[in-house]
Amino acid sequence: MTKTKRKLTDVARQMMSGVVQIQVEGYIEEDIQSVLNPSIKIPGQWSGSGFFVKIKDLEGYMVTNAHVVRNAVKVEISSMLTSEERFEAEVVGMVKQLEPDVALIKLTKEELVRFKKLAIQPIEYLELREGTSPSRGEAIKAIGYPMGMIEPNITGGEITNFISGSEFTTERFVTNAAINPGNSGGPSINEEGKVVGLNTAVMVDAENIGFITPASFVKIIIENLLLQNEPHFADIGGKLQKNAENFNPLLKQSNAKGVIVSKVLENGFLEAAKVHARDVILAINKVEFDRHGIVIGKEGLYRHKNIFDVMKLVPIGEEAEIHFMRNGVIKKTKALAMRNPEKGIISNPILNERTYLEVFGMIIQPLSYEIIQAIQFVDPFAQIEMLQTIDQDKPMLVVTHIYQGTQADEMEWPLGELIIKANDQEIHTIEALQKIIKKNKGGTLLLECLSGTIGYFQVDLELESHLANIKAKK
Numbered sequence: 031m032t033k034t035k036r037k038l039t040d041v042a043r044q045m046m047s048g049v050v051q052i053q054v055e056g057y058i059e060e061d062i063q064s065v066l067n068p069s070i071k072i073p074g075q076w077s078g079s080g081f082f083v084k085i086k087d088l089e090g091y092m093v094t095n096a097h098v099v100r101n102a103v104k105v106e107i108s109s110m111l112t113s114e115e116r117f118e119a120e121v122v123g124m125v126k127q128l129e130p131d132v133a134l135i136k137l138t139k140e141e142l143v144r145f146k147k148l149a150i151q152p153i154e155y156l157e158l159r160e161g162t163s164p165s166r167g168e169a170i171k172a173i174g175y176p177m178g179m180i181e182p183n184i185t186g187g188e189i190t191n192f193i194s195g196s197e198f199t200t201e202r203f204v205t206n207a208a209i210n211p212g213n214s215g216g217p218s219i220n221e222e223g224k225v226v227g228l229n230t231a232v233m234v235d236a237e238n239i240g241f242i243t244p245a246s247f248v249k250i251i252i253e254n255l256l257l258q259n260e261p262h263f264a265d266i267g268g269k270l271q272k273n274a275e276n277f278n279p280l281l282k283q284s285n286a287k288g289v290i291v292s293k294v295l296e297n298g299f300l301e302a303a304k305v306h307a308r309d310v311i312l313a314i315n316k317v318e319f320d321r322h323g324i325v326i327g328k329e330g331l332y333r334h335k336n337i338f339d340v341m342k343l344v345p346i347g348e349e350a351e352i353h354f355m356r357n358g359v360i361k362k363t364k365a366l367a368m369r370n371p372e373k374g375i376i377s378n379p380i381l382n383e384r385t386y387l388e389v390f391g392m393i394i395q396p397l398s399y400e401i402i403q404a405i406q407f408v409d410p411f412a413q414i415e416m417l418q419t420i421d422q423d424k425p426m427l428v429v430t431h432i433y434q435g436t437q438a439d440e441m442e443w444p445l446g447e448l449i450i451k452a453n454d455q456e457i458h459t460i461e462a463l464q465k466i467i468k469k470n471k472g473g474t475l476l477l478e479c480l481s482g483t484i485g486y487f488q489v490d491l492e493l494e495s496h497l498a499n500i501k502a503k504k
Contacts, residue, residue, distance in 0.1 A: 038186075038221040042171035045219050046182040048082045048154030050109045051175040052094055052135075052215065053116065056102040057381050065404040066430040066445075067393050068384045079174035079182075079216035079229070080107065080135065084155040085252060090137035090145075093248060094215030095230060096124040099133050101381050107137070110181060111149040117141040123255040127377045130200040130243040131214075131230045132251045132261070156217055158245040159224035163335075164189045164203065172207040172229050172240070174216025183213070187238070189226070194324075194336045197270075200263070201339045202241045203227055209240035218242050246343055254346065263342040264350070264367035267298020270337065273310060273321035281310060282358030286321040288312040289337060291354075295371055299341075303352050303365035312360065313353040314340050341367070374424040374458070375399070387460050389467065390475075390487045391436020392443065396460065397426040405430075405446050424458045426450070426480075437487050444483070451478040 057064065058074040078098030085091050092107065099105055099121050106116040118141050124133035137145055146153070164170070168189045176183050187207025195201040205218065209229050217225040227242035251261045273286040281290070288310040294300045305311070312318060314337065318326040323337040344350045344367040351364050378384055378398040386395040395401060427449040432438050451457060452466045453476050467475060470489050477485040 038169055038171055039184075041221055041223045042173060042184050042219060045154060045156055045217070045223060046173050046184060047109070047111055047151065048156045049173045049175075049182045049216055050080050050082070050092060050107040051180070051182075052078045052080050052098055052119070053106045053108070054078070054099060054102045055104040056099075059101045059379060059381060062404045062407055064381060065400050066408075068381060068386050068395070069388065069393070071381060077175065077178055077212055078214045079212065081173075081215075081217045081225070082153050082155045083134075083225075083252070084157045085256070089153075090142040091122070092119070092135050092137075093217075093228060093252070094133050094135060095131045095228065096126065096128050096133040097131055098215050099135060100124060100126065100128075100379060105135060107135075108180075109145070109149070111151060111153070112145060113148075114180065115148055117145050123261055125251060125261045126379050128379075129198065130228075130247045130251065132228060132243060132248050133215075134252055134255050156219070156225050157223070158249045159220065159222075159226050160246070160249065163192075163244060163246070164220065164226050166191065168220065168226075170205060170207060170218045170220055170226055172205065172209055172213065172216065172218045174209075174213035174229055176208075176210035176213040178212055182216075185209075187240075189242075190239075192335070193241070195339045195342065196336075197265075197338060200247050200342060201244055201335070202230070203244060205240045205242055206238040207240060208238070250343060250345065262346065262369040264299065264344045264346050265370040266300060266338065266341050267295045267302070267368070267370055268300040268305075268307075269293035269295075270311070270323060272323065281308065281355070283310065283355060288319055288321065288355065289323040297371045299350075299365055299368050299370075302368070303350075303363045305352060305354055305363065306356065308356075310355040311337065311352060312355060315344065315351055316353075374426060375402075376425075385460050386430075387464060390485070391433045391438040392429050393431035394427050394449065394460065394463065395430050397428040397448065401428060401430060409444070409446055426458065427460065427463060438485065441485055443485055447483055448480040449477055450480050452476070454478075 055075050058072040061072045063070045080092040080094030083093045105119045107119050108116050119135045119137050122134040122136055172185045173182055185208040187205050189203050190206050191204035193202040213229050216229045218227050220226050225245050227244045228248050230243045231241045254261050269292045270289045271292045273290050275286045291307050291309045317340050319337050320326050325335040346367050348367050349364050350367045353362055375397050386393055429447040457463050472490040475487045475489050
């Protein structure tokens with residue numbers, strides 16, 4: 031036991047030279063004002079961790095958490111190899127919705143040359159672990175720069191548990207190694223000198239419970255970013271529900287095994303595989319599932335890996351095989367793995383990417399999950415109406431801010447109104463609304479909302495006083 035611990039410590043000391051501190055200047059994204067009125071941006075500074083990652087023959091690339099760089103304006107890194115020098119880095123890409131919480135950054139070409147010139151030894155590029163996942167009880171070391179420390183910190187612990195993914199989340203490893211603010215984005219490594227996963231979060235009000243994003247998910251995200259510039263996973267393309275013995279007569283099954291397809295999404299993976307609602311998925315790529323969707327077999331014995339975890343790790347564009355049962359008959363089919371078809375209501379957490387229109391004394395934006403969450407703090411009833419629109423296929427426009435003393439204020443338009451028509455024309459985008467406004471310059475505009483609320487606006491008055499705001503802003 032002592033020998034293993036000493037060996038792992040030596041490995042961690044070597045690998046910590048590949049871990050960097052990341053200093054960021056950007057916008058504080060949690061501020062509700064910024065979500066509801068994107069013209070308001072609250073500046074801030076923060077730090078995190080990252081590490082140089084081995085990717086083919088590429089140099090200067092680093093992995094970190096997406097939340098570290100998500101609304102960054104300026105990113106710099108420092109390393110124990112170069113004293114307290116700072117080097118400018120740029121964001122290659124990230125998972126904006128933080129599922130999983132992964133981003134890829136790199137040193138600019140000039141800064142990589144400067145880094146190598148000043149470094150006291152060659153850059154230590156860390157390798158992501160492939161193949162089977164770690165076992166419960168496996169020893170690891172977490173490396174990072176917690177609490178703004180200027181030198182890397184090493185903490186020891188074990189893989190203590192696993193958390194399955196879901197339709198919306200990815201798998202996590204649980205560890206008792208100390209992961210503190212600032213440690214986010216650093217690696218957790220094993221005695222083989224491989225990165226087991228990415229230090230991601232610590233549970234508040236709990237002792238020695240931290241979360242790690244598995245290296246397998248980090249690897250597939252990096253590949254997607256480099257090849258497709260899209261950090262997406264393959265998804266099942268439908269809704270699933272647990273099986274039960276009660277369904278045996280209906281599904282003509284002898285026992286409840288596999289999960290039931292309750293809905294097939296148009297243009298999704300299940301539709302491409304010609305799987306129907308009420309079919310029972312038994313296996314994907316020969317990985318079998320029980321009635322809860324949990325993996326059956328050696329790996330499932332020690333952890334709850336499920337059908338969503340299995341599907342997400344199939345590279346997009348690669349053929350996947352499904353075994354399923356229909357009316358008691360087991361069938362086999364194949365289809366190319368793909369992401370779920372996009373819905374009209376999406377997530378848009380990047381402040382600088384939000385499109386909005388400032389007109390008639392109000393801010394109008396495309397409805398997003400972030401806006402729905404922000405509205406909750408202002409008007410929970412408006413949030414309920416918005417939640418009912420999530421599954422629709424087309425975008426929706428929402429009023430997120432009203433300025434006092436304006437036309438919208440005079441009509442007492444409530445926050446959170448969902449605009450569906452302009453001059454009796456159905457609208458779904460900022461661009462469509464902007465086009466109708468311009469067409470009616472000098473006239474009037476009738477807006478109709480999902481709730482039935484209407485607004486009647488003088489376009490000529492707005493154009494005289496707010497001409498610069500008629501353009502959709504980004």
